[in-house]
Amino acid sequence: MNRRNFLHTAGMSSLAVAAGVSSCAPRMGSTATLAMHHVPKLKLSLDRIVKETVGLRPFRASGPRIAKEALGSKTIVHNYGHGGSGWSLSWGTGNLARELVLTTGEKKVAVLGSGTVGLATARLLQEKGCEVTIYTKDLPPNVTSNLATGTWSPASRVCDPKVATQVFHDQWEAATRFSFRRFQFMLGMDDIVSWVDEYGVSNEPFRPQTDPSMGGEVYHLPGLIPERKELTPKEHSFGAKYVSWRSSMMFNIPSYLHHQLSTFIMLGGKLKVHEIKKLEDIDALPELCIVNCMGLGAKEIFNDQELTPISGQLACLIPQREVTYKLNARGANIISRKDGIYLGGNGIVGNWDTTPKREVTEKFVDTIQQVMNEMKG
Template identity: 85%
Template sequence: MNRRNFLNTAGLSSLALASGLTSCAPRFNASSAQVMHRVPKLKLSLDRIVKETVGLRPFRASGPRIAKETLGSKTLVHNYGHGGSGWSLSWGTGNLARELVLSTGEKKVAVLGSGTVGLATARLLQEKGCEVTIYTKDLPPNVTSNLATGTWSPASRVCDPKVATPEFQDLWEKATRFSFRRFQFMLGLDDIVSWVDEYGVSDQPFRQQTDVALGGEVYHLAGLIPERRDLSPNEHSFGSRYVSWRSSMMFNIPSYLHHQLSTFIMLGGKIKVQEIKKLEDIDALPELCVVNCMGLGAKEIFNDEELTPISGQLACLIPQPEVTYKLNARGASIIARKDGIYLGGNGLVGNWDTTPKREVTEKFVDTIQQVMKEMRS
């Protein structure tokens, strides 16, 4: 038998043997495999709270305003009103605003606002060779974006679906997909963006709960992050009957804002601390193209009656290194970030008051404490 015939014969024999072994072996079904999710308990008490804040989400029922208009001799591009989705949509709506700017042919551009939307828009304009100057009342950390939870939630209170048009949903999907791609480029960069486990704990089936009750997620786009999966009692240590899990993204807000601001300056961007109070202040700027990323600050200047605040209170706990997950439970939530573990869960429409209320924090603490007490060892 020559070498070629030997190899062919040996190959066929091995294949037959492997096939026989496979047919006799028990088949493994990956979907039936159960993995125990070991969730560390949170050390939770009022004396571990080091900070309480109230942030205001700029909500518009019809959705964020992404539009171009003429203001005297200037072109004004609007990019504001993202509700609770500003962090998640910042790159995507920034890209839509960039397209409107580039259509003007102007290369010297002013951006109003230094929150996450303003910074992302400015960075995107720099990538197309624009000379960008940011005009802002305050700098991070003294911006509303610094008071957010910092999680991937592109449809959180982004609009009222009873008012929003199908055209807006198309715009939202385009912005969401663009943002998601950009965030993937930042993974592994000093933990600015990271993937975390997210759990939902409830006493009733999740399908019976409305989107608003789950944080105002009015749209859903499949295929980006993993879908939620119901866990069996053997897969977790929570005491509640209904528990879900998925992987989601989280933003390390202090590092993220610092990175964006530093990169903007490194690439030649300029920043001027200058409050814009009226249209005449915009008209006085030297740039002929101005991008409005002012959030709630745009309400009075542009007479936007649709723009209204939705306040959200957060309480920050001392970091706990082993706690790295996000939890939504019975109307309260925890988000474990590098700078602390944040408790929240409320949203008051039309509330301009940014004074934290201790009773709200106590309610968060009581709810999460009960969830921790019910956890099995």
């Protein structure tokens, strides 16, 4: 047998073997093995709660204020009022604010506030060669951003869609896309940003939530993170009738704030603990261009009657290594971070009280415990 006939015969034999193996393999369809989502149970008890906090989200029905105005000889660029979307939109609205700053021609810029929005805005201005000084009442961890949960939620309590205009929606979309790209650059850096599994568990069919007080995503922008998928009973271990899943992003808040602040200072940024109480305090600053990232602090100083708090309580559980997912279930949720597993889910419009209430924590624990008890296995 010559070489050509040998190769031809061997090739046909291999195809025959492959066909035989293929015929024995299970076919896709009703008899195919479905991918099972192995979801570890959460250890829940009140004695595992190590911290309770109440954060205030700065909400404006028309959406975050991104605008420029004159104050005597100075220019104020506003970037505040993000509701529950501050973490997700910080890079994007920071970029919109940066564009307004660049129209002034000023290179020495003041930023008011050292939360996630203020830090992202300051970093973006540095990238354009600006000399930036941050003026702040407090430093992380004593900032409102540190009391948030830090997940990708660019439309959470961002506005009231019945009030917000199409102009704001377009602005929001541009900010969302810019933020998403920036967070992709941070993946793999000390777990500052990571992809996680997110589950929705309900005994009722899932419906879009557009009420900002309830914490739903009032807008949806397809094509960034994967769309939600409803799982069949064979694909999960939850006991509920309806279960959804998607991959989403989570931010390691302590690492993120430390990274941003350290990078800002390393690149020559200046940081001054200096509380701004009135417009005269802003007028006294040496910079002619000031970016207002004060959140709720802007309400009194700039007489913003639209700005109001939406309080949200969180209870922190001791970390559980195998629990790395996010869960939304029956009005409560858990978010697993490196520093703890956070339980939350409430929102009270107009509430300025930051005192945690034990009965709220007990309700979170009871709700999630019921979900865990119903799990199979």
